[in-house]
Amino acid sequence: MIVSRPSIYIYVNHPDGDTLREVHSGIEEEGVFYEVIERGEDNVNRLAYDAANDSMLGSGIGILGNTVAFQIRGVEYGKNVEQYENPTKNQSRIIGANSARAIKKQSFK
Amino acid sequence: MYIAGVDIGNSTTEVCIGQITLENKVVFLSSTSCPTTGTKGTISNTHAIKSALKEAMSNIGKDVSDLDLIRINEAAPVIGDTAMETLTETIITDSSMIGHNPSTPAGFGQAVGEVLLIQDVSRATPGKPYILAVSKEFPYEAVAQIINRIAGAINIVGVILQADEAVLVENRLQKKIPIVDEVARMAKLPAGVTAAIEVAVPGQTIRMLSNPYGIATLLKLNAEETRIITPIAKSLIGKRSAVVLKTPGGNVQENVLPAGEIHLKAEYGGNVNIDDGAEKIMEAVNKAGTIHDIYGQEGTNIGNMFKNIRGSMKEVDGTDTQVHITDILAVDTMAPVLIAGALAGETCLEKAVGVAAMVKTQQLPMQKIAQKLEQDLNVKVVVAGVEAIMASLGALTTPGTKLPLAIVDMGGGSTDAALITENGDIATTHKAGAGELVSMLIQTELGLRDRHVAEQIKKYPLAKVESLFHMRMENGQITFVEDSIDPRFFGRVVLLTENGLVRIEEDIPMDKIVQVRREVKQKVFITNAIRALQEVAPQHNLKAIPNVVLVGGSAEDFEIPEMLMEEFAKHMIVCGRGNIRGSEGPRNAVATGLVLSYRK
Numbered sequence: 001m002i003v004s005r006p007s008i009y010i011y012v013n014h015p016d017g018d019t020l021r022e023v024h025s026g027i028e029e030e031g032v033f034y035e036v037i038e039r040g041e042d043n044v045n046r047l048a049y050d051a052a053n054d055s056m057l058g059s060g061i062g063i064l065g066n067t068v069a070f071q072i073r074g075v076e077y078g079k080n081v082e083q084y085e086n087p088t089k090n091q092s093r094i095i096g097a098n099s100a101r102a103i104k105k106q107s108f109k
Numbered sequence: 110m111y112i113a114g115v116d117i118g119n120s121t122t123e124v125c126i127g128q129i130t131l132e133n134k135v136v137f138l139s140s141t142s143c144p145t146t147g148t149k150g151t152i153s154n155t156h157a158i159k160s161a162l163k164e165a166m167s168n169i170g171k172d173v174s175d176l177d178l179i180r181i182n183e184a185a186p187v188i189g190d191t192a193m194e195t196l197t198e199t200i201i202t203d204s205s206m207i208g209h210n211p212s213t214p215a216g217f218g219q220a221v222g223e224v225l226l227i228q229d230v231s232r233a234t235p236g237k238p239y240i241l242a243v244s245k246e247f248p249y250e251a252v253a254q255i256i257n258r259i260a261g262a263i264n265i266v267g268v269i270l271q272a273d274e275a276v277l278v279e280n281r282l283q284k285k286i287p288i289v290d291e292v293a294r295m296a297k298l299p300a301g302v303t304a305a306i307e308v309a310v311p312g313q314t315i316r317m318l319s320n321p322y323g324i325a326t327l328l329k330l331n332a333e334e335t336r337i338i339t340p341i342a343k344s345l346i347g348k349r350s351a352v353v354l355k356t357p358g359g360n361v362q363e364n365v366l367p368a369g370e371i372h373l374k375a376e377y378g379g380n381v382n383i384d385d386g387a388e389k390i391m392e393a394v395n396k397a398g399t400i401h402d403i404y405g406q407e408g409t410n411i412g413n414m415f416k417n418i419r420g421s422m423k424e425v426d427g428t429d430t431q432v433h434i435t436d437i438l439a440v441d442t443m444a445p446v447l448i449a450g451a452l453a454g455e456t457c458l459e460k461a462v463g464v465a466a467m468v469k470t471q472q473l474p475m476q477k478i479a480q481k482l483e484q485d486l487n488v489k490v491v492v493a494g495v496e497a498i499m500a501s502l503g504a505l506t507t508p509g510t511k512l513p514l515a516i517v518d519m520g521g522g523s524t525d526a527a528l529i530t531e532n533g534d535i536a537t538t539h540k541a542g543a544g545e546l547v548s549m550l551i552q553t554e555l556g557l558r559d560r561h562v563a564e565q566i567k568k569y570p571l572a573k574v575e576s577l578f579h580m581r582m583e584n585g586q587i588t589f590v591e592d593s594i595d596p597r598f599f600g601r602v603v604l605l606t607e608n609g610l611v612r613i614e615e616d617i618p619m620d621k622i623v624q625v626r627r628e629v630k631q632k633v634f635i636t637n638a639i640r641a642l643q644e645v646a647p648q649h650n651l652k653a654i655p656n657v658v659l660v661g662g663s664a665e666d667f668e669i670p671e672m673l674m675e676e677f678a679k680h681m682i683v684c685g686r687g688n689i690r691g692s693e694g695p696r697n698a699v700a701t702g703l704v705l706s707y708r709k
């Protein structure tokens with residue numbers, strides 16, 4: 001039997017290194033698992049939407065180049081919960097933390 | 110003929126339009142309300158009156174000039190004010206402690222060591238236990254790397270971080286140690302002093318640092334020092350992580366401020382010490398009979414408080430005559446006050462007392478308002494009838510009421526009561542303390558920055574947004590929504606207002622807000638309704654009143670009428686929210702009474 005850890009999916013396509021690093025730091029600080037998966041998709045809405053739907057926890061992040069979007073399963077396609085173009089380090093950290101806090105039912109930062 | 114009744118209240122101005130038919134019957138056509146402009150009883154009230162009249166007349170397709178007569182109320186000449194004063198205060202000098210609830214501390218257990226700034230690690234003595242203090246300029250990888258590198262040589266037993274990175278650092282450490290993060294004022298942390306640090310096991314709160322003997326054990330304190338640090342232990346109760354520093358010159362005090370006495374100048378006057386609490390004060394006030402004036406002992410907190418109240422009332426009154434406080438309502442409360450010398454915004458619950466006071470003023474210049482209105486509108490304006498009588502007349506239009514009837518008018522500044530008997534005798538009274546005191550106490554007890562938020566908490570029920578698709582109401586009911594809720598509300602406690610959700614910024618559990626809100630309303634309105642009715646009741650006996658109708662702004666509240674109903678059921682009194690003319694709810698009683706009384 002293959003058992004995968006319940007984790008937040010981060011679907012990426014040529015992600016900016018700093019952005020990705022800060023996003024998963026944010027998730028790790030909140031104590032939730034994450035997986036980074038490379039996808040050949042050039043629509044950040046699609047990346048985030050698929051990540052959220054494929055994640056067992058229902059929370060996903062899409063990073064396309066230097067655009068980052070956070071989506072929750074059940075929320076309409078294209079209506080991302082949070083999204084940044086060229087985020088600062090702190091914004092990336094917060095979007096990661098929020099994707100984890102959504103699962104923990106804690107208020108967003 | 111068309112006739113308008115106008116009621117100028119402390120917070121709202123209400124209008125009722127009626128038509129007198131040829132058979133001399135009154136037909137009610139329209140009513141509106143709008144916020145009062147300026148202080149009640151001043152000329153600036155006319156702006157609100159005019160706009161309310163305009164709206165009410167346009168509702169029936171008429172113009173203000175079609176009115177034949179405007180009747181305005183003889184407003185009760187009382188002004189209310191509120192004040193709050195803390196009675197104890199905790200001062201911690203030289204920043205002796207940090208205790209807070211960061212959402213993600215890391216590791217667990219306690220540790221004692223000397224504070225070592227991360228930039229000074231090269232100067233540390235091997236073998237000596239150290240608590241490492243790290244400002245936010247150092248990224249978590251670098252911190253973890255430094256700690257791992259020096260682990261063999263220098264004994265780091267705990268870490269204090271400024272950034273929110275405790276878990277990130279801990280995940281990269283070879284040897285696990287307790288880490289406290291999100292300590293904002295890092296610069297105040299003195300290097301070289303002994304510190305004790307504790308992080309609780311998940312699901313528990315700290316045990317050692319919230320216990321005076323625990324602190325004494327960790328920091329090796331003697332009996333006298335242990336006595337001094339007791340307030341620190343007290344303020345750390347319930348926290349998930351804490352730091353206590355042993356500063357040689359440091360000092361902690363829990364001052365009991367000289368609270369002072371209240372002097373009652375009355376029929377059966379006397380002095381009450383504020384320290385005795387609100388219950389004793391109210392006992393004295395109730396026994397005092399007719400009160401001529403109330404003042405506080407000079408040079409004490411309560412003295413200053415009464416001085417401030419007098420000052421602000423004098424402004425409202427606009428006269429130079431002596432202001433006499435004729436009634437007060439005192440309520441015990443707890444206020445979270447920022448501790449002097451805190452490092453992460455810690456607060457301590459201090460004992461406080463809230464007071465609402467009321468003064469009788471000279472007759473308010475209603476005649477002047479009437480003249481100004483008559484000039485502006487070219488319609489005859491008369492000042493007609495005392496507010497309490499008009500309110501009673503209006504309240505009588507509530508279906509199911511009969512004489513003798515008592516009304517309790519719960520407004521913003523004061524709680525008023527009136528009793529009409531079958532033969533038309535009327536007794537009235539005004540008591541200090543109503544909606545504004547409730548708002549003030551909610552603000553104080555919850556430590557809210559904004560009075561407006563407290564007012565909204567008073568008015569609207571709460572819910573917690575548990576996911577983007579559902580929320581849990583304060584009564585436990587769960588509501589699902591079709592469209593996802595705005596993520597800004599996620600995980601937050603919100604108010605359900607008619608204009609949608611309003612977020613409460615402060616991180617206070619919903620249960621706590623509900624508990625404080627209900628307690629405060631009970632302390633103010635139940636106490637005051639009973640006080641007021643006892644005064645107007647025959648022989649001061651509540652049982653002699655068969656019917657009580659609740660009117661005024663606070664009677665519209667979603668829980669106050671129920672609270673009073675429960676209380677009065679004990680005295681076999683029928684009590685309920687008024688429904689003026691069977692349609693207006695508890696509002697518009699005075700305006701309706703003004704129109705009705707024209708017929709008589």
